Amino acid sequence: MYKLLSPAMIGPIQLKNRVIFPSMCLYFSDQDGNVTDKLYTFVERRAQVGVAGFIIPANPHGTNKPNRASIADDSRISQWRRLTDMVHRYDSRVFCQLHPSGIQFGRVGFSKNPLEHTAEEVQFLIESYAQGALRAKKAGFDGVEIHGAHGHEVALFLSSLINQRTDQYGGDLAGHARLVTEMIKKIKNYAGQDFPVILRISGEERLPGGRQMAETIELCRLVEAAGADAIHVSVGMPDSEQWECPSSDIPQGHIAWMGEMLKKNLQIPVIIVGRIVDWTVAEEIIETEKADFVTVGRALLAEPDWMKSIGCPEQDLIRHCIGCNQGCRNKRGKKKSPCTCLQNPMLGQEELVEIKKDETIKKVCIIGAGVAGLEAADVMSQRGHQVTVFEKEKELGGIFRWASVPPGKKDYLNLLRYFEKVLTRRGVKFVFDHQINELPGGFDIYLLAVGGREIIPALENNGAALYRAIDLLSGIREADGDSFVVVGDGLVGYETVDFLIAKGKKVIMVGDNPEDPLARLGIARWRFMEERFQKGEIRIIRDALVISLGTDSFTIKNKNGETEEIPGRYTYVLACGYGANEDLYHQAQDPDQEVYLIGSAKVAGDAMDAIHDAFRTALGIVVK
Template sequence: MSYTKLFEKGKIGRLELKNRIVMPAMGCSLASSTGEASQEMITYYAKRAKGGAGLIITEITRIDDETGIGTPNQLSVTDLKHIPQLTRLAEAVHAYNTKIFVQLHHPGNQTPSRLLHGKQIVSASDVTCSVIGEKPRALTTEEVEGLVKKFVFGAYVAKAAGIDGVELHAAHGYLLDQFMSPHTNKRTDRYGGDFLGRMRMITEIIKGIQATCGPTYPISVRMDGAEYISDGIDQAEGIKIAKYLESLGIQALNVSCGTYESGYTIVEPAMLKEGWKADLARQIKANVSIPVIAVNTIKHPAFAESLLEEDVCDFVGIGRGFLADAEWGTKAQKGQDLYIRKCIGCLECFRILNTLRPVECTLNPLLGREYHWDHLHKTGQHRKVAVLGGGPAGMEAAIVLAKRQFDVTLFEATDKLGGTMNLAAIPPHKELLGEFVETMAAQVEEAGVQVVYNTKATPEDLKEAGFEAIFMAIGGQPIVPNLPGIDQAITAESVLKGEHDLHDQKIVIIGGGVTGLETAETLAKDNQVTVIEMANQVGTTLYASYRGVLLKEMHDMGITIKTEHRLTHIEDHQVYTKHGDEDVAFEADTVVLAMGVKPKREALEDFEKVFDQVILLGDTDHPGQIREALHSAYDRAFVFDLG
C-alpha cells in the first residue's frame, strides 16, 4: 500500500522535513550519569532516523540540576559541556536527512525527592500530585525567573550543538503545565491568577528563546488538549491556550493530553483504540494556522495516513511504534506493513522505566542497545542448528541465528507458529498479539529459516540429519497443585483453546495473574465469574495504568475478585479457601486453574545424552511473560558459539 500523505514533505517554520512522521519525546534513560548523550543514546536515535522518522524529539531533557531531575540518566542541557555529545547526536540523526529537536523539561511536582537527592520537590503552588504523594513547595517569584533563564539557556545550548529546534514540554502535568493549569496554579503573584498570569512563565520562556536563538529558530510546544482532571484544563481551555501560543510566534503545537493523576490518558494501555483522542488535535488544528503534531496511539501506517487525509493533524507522532520497531517508517514506505512489529500496548516500557532502569520493549530486545546489531557475529558458517518449538522464544532465536548465518530449522509440533501467544491473543483487546504472531512468522520466513510443522523431532533423528546444537523452546505446562478434588478443575489453557462450552455458569478462576484475569474477561460475557488470588492484589506484573483500566473493566463486567484467599480443596461444586483464619467456600459449576506454568523438560535428558549443546529458551527455561521469552532468546542466540 502506498502512503502518499505520510511521506509527503512538510515544514515546521522554515525547517523542511522529509515526511510527516515525528518520533515524539519518550523517556529512555540512556544518557550518561552526567547528562551527556551517550553512544547508546546516539545509536538509539540514529536507528530511528534511519528507520524513517522525519523529525525526532529527544526525551525529556533537564534544564535544572537542582529541582528538575525527572529520570535517572537523563539528557541535560544545563552546561556548555553537553554541547560536544549533543553535536554528535545531531550529526548522527542528520546523516539520514532527519531533523532533531531537544525537548526542554522540568517535572515540577511529578518527580520523587529521591531523584533530587532528598530535596523537596517544587511546583507552581503547594499542590500535591497524588501519584507521587509528596507535598511540593511553591517556587518563589525569583526562582521562577531563574528557571525561565534556564529554559532559555537550554535552548541556547541546543542551538549551539546544531540541534534543529526545541520543544517546551507544557503537557502531562509537568512544571510548565502546572503553571498553566488552574488545578495546580494557586499563585497570587504575576505568575498566577488569570489566564495571562498562568501563561506568563511559558510566555517569558518563548520570548527569551526568540531573543537568544533568533525569531525563526523552531519552537514547538507540547500541550494538553485536555487534562482530564477536575478544575484542570478542559478542551475549550486547550483551544484557547493553542491560539495564544500561536500568537507568540511559535512554529508548531504537539497535542497530547492528561497528567499523572489522569493516568492512562498519557500512556494508553491496549484497551484504548487507535485515534481515541483524535478530536483534541482536530479541534486545535481547526483553530490555528501553524502545524499540529498529534499522538494518537498509532500502531498502523494506514491509520496514520487516515489522520493526515482527514485533516486531524499535519504531522503524526509515532512514539511507542518506534520503540517496538526502529524501522517503522522505512517499512511503511516500502509497503512492508506485515513486517512491522507493532506496539501491543502492554506498557512494559513504562513499567521498566518506573523501576529506574533504561527503557525496554516487550517486542524489541534491541531497544536501548541497538549497537548490538552492528556487532552481530555472522560466524555460523551454515552449520546446522535445530530450534524446537515455534513460540515467541523459538521464533526469535531462529531469526537471530539465521541472520548469524547458521543453517536453522525450526520444528513445530502443531500446524502453526506462535505457541501460547495464539492463546494470549484471544482475550479482549489482545488482537495486536495475533498480528505480532503473523509478523514474527513472516520474519522467520524472511530470515531463511526452514519450518517443519506437525513434527516432534527426536534427538537421534536430528543427530543423524547433521544438526550440531539444539535450542529447546517447547514451552511450559500448567501448574496443577496436589490438592483434594483438583481433578475436578480445568486449566485456563484448555479454556482459551475452546475445549469447553461454558455458558450460564458460576465459574471460579484460581489465580489472579495476567492469564487468570484475561481468562475471566473472556468468560464473563456469558458467565458469573469469580477470581481467587492468594496474594493481596491481582495483576502484580502489570504497569499501574494498564492494571487500573483492566480492573475497572472487570468490575464493569461484574467479575468478583477475592484476594488473600488460598485454595485448600474442591468438593461438590464448592471451592474451599483459607482467608486468614477463616474458611471460605465459593459455589462453582466450573473451576479454572490459572496458577502459572512450569517448564516442559521431559525430553531434556534424552537430548543432552546426544548433543553437547542444548540451550533452553522461554518457558522451557524459566516461565515468564513474552518479554522475558523474547529477550532471553535473543540474548542466547546472539552469543551462541559452536566452538
C-alpha cells in the same frame, strides 16, 4: 506520493516528511546525563531510514536524575553537537525538549512544588528555560520544545485544576498561560525570532475537574500569539497515566480529533501523538488534516525500519508495536533502566550488538514454536544457519497466541504474523503437529523452547466442572455456565477473569499472589482492565488458596490457616501460571549433542523474558 511523505514547515525549518520521533524517557544517557553512544546509535539508526524529525529531552536545570540527558550548562554543548551534526547529515531535523528531570506532580521523588515558587523563583525558571534553549541552538538543535504536558513543572502552571496561585501566574486563563508565554518570548529574545519553539500540552488532563479541549484551545491561542511555532498535543497527567502511553486496549490515533480541533482554531502547525502504529493511520491523519505532523514513538522502538512500511504491500515483514508497554514502560519504569522492547531485544543495545552471518553453516533444531522458539529461529536464521522448528500444535505461537484472546489484546497476533512471514521467507522449516519426546538426529545444535509447565495445584475435587484457562482461551472448551471461580490471581488469572467478564459471566477470583495487579500488569493495562472489572460482576479474594471444589460450594484457606466454605454452583478454572520445564533438557545426555534450554522452559516469566532469553542464548552460541 503519500501526504505523509510530503515536506512541511515548523517556523522557518522544513522537515522532509511528516514523521517525528517524540521525546521519550529512554534512559539512554549515563548517570551524569551525558550523551552516550547508546543514544547516538539509536537516533542514527532511525534517521538512516528517513524519520524527518527527532525531539530529544534534556534537563535545562537542577540536579540531573540518572540516565536522563542534560543541557544544564555549557559543558554539554559539544556532546550534543556531535548528535545534531549526525542528524543533519541524514537531512533530518532535531529539537531539544526542555524537560526538567524529576519534577513531575504526583510522582515519587517530587520535591518542591513549582507552584509554590516566589515571583523571583518563577523568573529564574523562565530564565533557565531560555538559557537552555540558547545552549540548544549553540549545540546545533533546530528548535526546542517546552514540555507542558503530563504534570511536569510547566504543565502545573497551565492547569486550572492544580494551579491555585492568585498572582500573575495563576487566576485567569491568561495567568495560567503566562509562564509559557513569557518563556517563549525570552527564548525568542535569546535564540532569535527564527528559532522554532514548540509547546507540548495535554489536550485533556483526564482528571475529575481537569482541563478539556475548549480550555486547551484558548491556552494555545495565547501561546500562538506569544510566538510559538507549533503545538504538540498529547493527553493525560500522572494520575491518568494510562492515557499518556495507552496499551492495546485503546485504538490507534485515539486523540487525532484533538489535533483536528486545534487546527481549526490555530494558524501554526499541529503535531499529534497517540498510539500511531500503522502507517495508514498516520497517512489518514495527515490526509484529512487532523494534524500537520505525527509523532511515532513506540512503533519506532519495536521496528527501527518503520519508515519502510509506508506503502509497503507486505506489512507483516515489519514489526508492529503491540501496545504491551512491557519494556518501554513497565519494566523500564520499575528499574529506571534503559528502555527496551518485548519484540525487539536489540533496543537499548544497538551500539553493542550486531548479528552477523557465520562462516560455518549448521543444522539447527528448535523444539517449540512459541515466542522463545521463534526468536531463536530469527537469530539463527540471520546468522545463516539451516533452521527447523518442531511444534506439537497445528500452528505457531504457543500460549502467546491464546494470550491475545482477552479483551484489548488482539494486536498481539501481529508479532506472530511477523515471525511467520519473515522466518518463512528466510527458509526456516516448520514441522507442525509433531510431538517431540526425544531429540531427533541429524542436527548440530538444539534449542529447547518447549514452554513452561502449567502449575496444577493439589485440589480435592468432588465432582465439580474444572477447566484449564488455556482450554477456554483457545476455544477447546466453551465457557459454559453463568458463574465461575478462577483459581489463581497472577497474570493468567486476571486475564482469564477479563475474558469471562467480556462474556457476561459472574466471576470469583481466588489467589495468594503478593504482587499488586498494577505492578503485575502495568498502569495502562491494569487501569483499562479495572474499568471493565468495575462494570462486571466480580469478587476478588486475595491472600487465600482454594483447597477443595464441589458441585454446590468450594472451600478456601486464608493466610492464617482459617478455612471458609463458599456456597454456590460454579464452573472452576485453573489459572495458576507456569513454571520451568526442564524434562526434555535433562533427557538429552549425549555429550556430542549441543543442547540449550531457552525461554520459559528454563526460567518462568512473561513473553518478554522468554524472547530476550532466547535472543541472548542464540546470539551467544559459538559456532566452530
